[in-house]
Amino acid sequence: MTENGISVIALPRSGDIANRASLRRTNMGLILRHLRGHGARSRTQLSLELGLPKATVSNLVNELVERRLVREGDLERDGAIGRPRQAVHLDGATICGLGVEISVDYARTIALNLRGDLLLDRRITITPGQDSGAVLDAVAGLIHDALTGLRADGLDVTGVTVATPGEVDRASGTVLFAANMGWTHLPVIAGLLRRLPQPTPPITLANDTKLGAIAEYMLAAPHGIHDLIYLTGDVGVGAGIIADGKPLLGAAGIAGEVGHMPLDLAGYPCACGRSGCWETMIGLNALMRHAADPDDPVCDPTRDLEDRIADIRARADAGDERTLAALDRIAHGLGLGIGLLIDVLNPRAVIVGGYFALLSDYLLTTTRRIVNERVMAPRAGGCEVLTSTLGFTSAARGGAHAALDAVFDDPGSFTAPLRGSR
Amino acid sequence: MTENGISVIALPRSGDIANRASLRRTNMGLILRHLRGHGARSRTQLSLELGLPKATVSNLVNELVERRLVREGDLERDGAIGRPRQAVHLDGATICGLGVEISVDYARTIALNLRGDLLLDRRITITPGQDSGAVLDAVAGLIHDALTGLRADGLDVTGVTVATPGEVDRASGTVLFAANMGWTHLPVIAGLLRRLPQPTPPITLANDTKLGAIAEYMLAAPHGIHDLIYLTGDVGVGAGIIADGKPLLGAAGIAGEVGHMPLDLAGYPCACGRSGCWETMIGLNALMRHAADPDDPVCDPTRDLEDRIADIRARADAGDERTLAALDRIAHGLGLGIGLLIDVLNPRAVIVGGYFALLSDYLLTTTRRIVNERVMAPRAGGCEVLTSTLGFTSAARGGAHAALDAVFDDPGSFTAPLRGSR
Structure with a gap:
């Protein structure tokens, strides 16, 4: 297979090819x-x-x-x-995958059947800073409720994919490091299995942003978009990359660590100990630093993110100059880094999620202008900067899609139950 | 197929799959x-x-x-x-691909047979600034000589792949834009076909750095390296990316445009009209600007690159402080950008070519230290920074590999000639 003059020279891995x-x-x-x-x-x-x-x-x-x-x-x-x-x-209306997102202050389950219908979307609040055992107790309860409910409706749940922030090791089902959760080497899947009555469907672990990119790709693919970057932002900034229809994972599965790109050498100190990281320019703390004094309620990290962003929006709507200037700085920083990523990856779309999506009407006009100025190729190489429409559901949705993969890989092993068969 | 917890969800394209x-x-x-x-x-x-x-x-x-x-x-x-x-x-000792590199001041043909033996490596000098017709005359002559010689030796040449700098359109065989060649919308393949006696093997066009990455990948793959970045540098800086064993091309085939990443906002003006591009920090002109005054012979762009670099090396070997300080600055800038690319792409190896390879003993110790400081993942996420061993042959070698792709795609259409059969 040859594309754009470059040979596709993947070496075969064992089992890659279909025998008869x-x-x-x-x-x-x-x-x-x-x-x-x-x-x-x-x-x-x-x-x-x-x-x-x-x-x-x-x-x-x-x-x-x-x-x-x-x-x-x-x-x-x-x-x-x-x-x-x-x-x-x-079809496959009665066969579904369950996605579970564990975040700092909430957990969410979403079930999608094979044809993509939303069967379940439930969110619970998690108190930030709880010990990991208490978080896993709550998440296991949420999964148990979901499995019980779906099975009672006669549905076959083919798998469960759990999304968490940070670096994850799929093979062992362990979160290696997730700064904002306070987790280091936490065996999430083993912890959940211990808390759930057996048998459960296969449960796997993946990074939330990578799964979010899959959810976005499911919406983009029918429009012919097979190369995209999904960008999330709250305090941290991360990316999930789809290249030629496949998640770009990297050699160790940790590609997309874009928050610490050094874009402002003379810039602000970053939580990582370096300075001038992209996160210090466009993360939530940068917005708050520019928009408000430290004792302003919008800067209170114990408040709900959406409430704080709603406050920022209200001030912008009222024409508050400091807020508008702060949003303009964020929009510039966003354009600078997105432009860089477009130069490197040449995607068809960059889809912004997280708090960027909540304020995209204030951000993206400027961001797109900066992108067009910075990207070497004319018209940003054909790339559009778009707003995610999935809100805070993308990671759990991506998990549900991933959990259905077993069916797409081997349809001959699955038969969707008849309605009312259980 | 599932890798690292992320489903590989490529949508099938027509013809992707083998039927019986x-x-x-x-x-x-x-x-x-x-x-x-x-x-x-x-x-x-x-x-x-x-x-x-x-x-x-x-x-x-x-x-x-x-x-x-x-x-x-x-x-x-x-x-x-x-x-x-x-x-x-x-085997396939008598079946070969021909790679042709067109550069600012030379053109080169390399032929490799199916098992990778070097059959031919010939380089001619091109006077920079000649009109494109004269360049194509010279390159067509070089290709004609190569085809004639290979055929006389009883070899079957399965294809010719031409490598040029800049943005290329494979479908039309056109260089869309190559600043240092002074080419805009130049139909290179049509121009070569017009100058060559027919029939010729199929001739295709591709970007030099992308082909260089393929040549590097052929050496790296047997060591289990399937994700790499090949970085070239002279006046411009470019990258060829291999992700999970395949060239990462992007939606429009122009991924890897790393020279204009904005890494020093307060920095030096770039030829592109922006400022602070990576190229202004690590390109050949940055080295010369730091190392010498404008009237110094090493800054003379009409001199051969390798001679100028040899002068720089001699001064460094003699302990010249300005030269050593200049190399240190380049090494820092190189580390900063390579670290960024590792964060984004998580490769197993970054392989430096171009002038970086010629001076790598002076550059890479510092570059590796900066990379380890900047990359978020411990030990640079398992990535090594290595020196290309292919020198200025990588683009032509990659072309020869690409030209052999027809055989790997459909071996049943090829039979290697017997020695002496022609």
């Missing part, structure tokens, strides 16, 4: 992924778009229908004449 | 790539490592042997007892 025995499974997964990414398709379209013989597609679709992972229904007419073509739709 | 008809071809290519990346392997090892049935592997290897793309020979003994196992080696 796994080809059927691989192709069923391809059909499911294609329907997720592009919407309903006729069998003929699937055959053309996937390069599979029509008889093969029909045969595979038949099995997927039997497993209730797809269903057949009418597609819109091609013009006025002729009968509507039968189309294959993603 | 193309499976044989795909698997033959996999075997070839596996041998290239990991060295000679027994049929049993290939079966285990690729997840293919042993009978399938044997059948495919037999065809590859018939096509002379692999050969069978002895592998080292497993301990003292037992007969040596028969091993499959990459």
Whole structure:
């Protein structure tokens, strides 16, 4: 395969390739992924778009229908004449993944079924600074409630993916380091399994921002966007990168550590001990430092982030000059770093989440101008700077998508339960 | 497929997947790539490592042997007892790719056969500032000589890949913009085809730094390095990125534009019209500005780069304080930007080429210290900063590798000629 004149020269890893025995499974997964990414398709379209013989597609679709992972229904007419073509739709209404986000001051569960319907969205408050055992108690309770409820509704939960901030080790299910949680080498998955009645679906751990990027990509892919950066910000700033349709993880799985890019050498000291990190220019503390005096209630870290941002917004709406100047500084810093990331990664979209999304109407006009000034390629290399529409649900949503991966990898091992079968 | 807790959720593109008809071809290519990346392997090892049935592997290897793309020979003994196992080696000694680099002051052709042997390495001088027609005349002559010579030796040249600086459009074979060549919208491939007697092998165009990264990756992959950044520097600074074994190209194919990262806002004006770009801190002009007065011969841009760098080295060897201080500044700036790129991309290796490689013994101790100070993850996230050993051959070598891709993609369409068959 050759793209843009550069050979794609990935070396094969063991098991990468389908042998004949796994080809059927691989192709069923391809059909499911294609329907997720592009919407309903006729069998003929699937055959053309996937390069599979029509008889093969029909045969595979038949099995997927039997497993209730797809269903057949009418597609819109091609013009006025002729009968509507039968189309294959993603189904799996009764098979779902559960995403769980653990954050500093809340935990959230979101369940999505195979066709992407939101089945459950529940949030609980966590008191910041609690010991990790108490946090895991609360999160295990939340997961237990979710599993119990979903199962009572006759749903098959294929997996649970837990999102946390910080550096995580998937293999051991351990948070290696999460500064704002105060966690070091915390075996989150083992701790949750100990607290949950067995059996549970497989539970895995991943970084919240990386999962957020997956949730954003699910929305972007149908628009032909396969390279994106998802940027989150509150006190810290992080990025999840999708490159050519895949999460860019790096050699040790810790790519996207953008908060400490040295963008202002003469700048403000950072919590990391260095100075001039991007975080000191655009993190929440930078906004508060520019916008208010230290004893101002918006600077109170024990208050809810959304309330503090609402206060900032109210002042901006009232035309408060200090607030507007502070937002302008943040917008400039945001543009500078986003421009840099566009030069390095050449994405089709940068999607801002976190507090940037809450204030994007005040930020992005200036940010986009700076991006256009800084990026070497004309028109920012075709990149748009967009606002996330997922709010604080992206990590848990991404977790739910990730938990459904088992189905897309091996559809032949799953059959969606009939409604009322349990 | 799931890696590090993040689902690999690439949407299928048309033709991505092997149907039964193309499976044989795909698997033959996999075997070839596996041998290239990991060295000679027994049929049993290939079966285990690729997840293919042993009978399938044997059948495919037999065809590859018939096509002379692999050969069978002895592998080292497993301990003292037992007969040596028969091993499959990459062969294709008589089938080769031709890489062509066009640079400001030279052009170079390199031919590599399938097993990576260097068959040809020829360099001609180009007078900087010549009009593009004269440059293409010279390069076409160089390609013609190479093709004639290789064919006379009975070699099958599967393709030609031309490397140029700047932004290239593969589809049209056009250099869109290459500042130091003075080229804008120059149809390089059409220009070469017009000057070459037909037929020629397929000729494609790619960016020099991206191809250089491929050449470096070919050396790094057998050491288990699948994420790397190749950094080049003379007046400009550029990067080629390999992520999870594939070139990271970006949505428009222009990722790796690292020279204008804004790392010193209060800094020196850049040729791009902005200020404080990384290039102004570590590009050749920064070294010269720090090391010498403008009328010093080392600052003369009409002199050969390697001669100027040799002068700098002689002064450093003699302990000249200004030169050593200048190198220290460059090393600091290099560390700052490399640290940033490691935070963003988490590679296993950063490989410095260009003039950095020529002076790496004076630069990298300090650069590595700064990298370790700046990167958020301990021990730079496992990343090593290394010196390229390919000198000024990496772009042409990468081109030769890229030109051989057709064979790895579809081995069933190629048979290496017998020696003396032409």
